[in-house]
Amino acid sequence: MPLSTQDIKRLRRIGHHLKAILIFGDKGLTDNFVEELNLRLEDHELIKVKVNAETRDDRANIVVALCQKSGAEL
Numbered sequence: 001m002p003l004s005t006q007d008i009k010r011l012r013r014i015g016h017h018l019k020a021i022l023i024f025g026d027k028g029l030t031d032n033f034v035e036e037l038n039l040r041l042e043d044h045e046l047i048k049v050k051v052n053a054e055t056r057d058d059r060a061n062i063v064v065a066l067c068q069k070s071g072a073e074l
Helices: 005-016 031-044 056-070
Strands: 022-024 049-051
Touching (some): 022 031, 031 056
Parallel strands (some): 022 049
């Protein structure tokens, strides 16, 4: 179910103060990372993931891949 604009704004306000639960690093997008991401989403529903990437474009591509693999909304 897609989120409304109001829901996105509300969740951004809440998420701003969260600490990153997962950190995406140099090992890449592994099955273990995606599995851990899905487990954390089931536990918390709203999580913050820190993505360490060289450029903004790399970070954006990683975020899109994470959302597709997990079925999460950005």
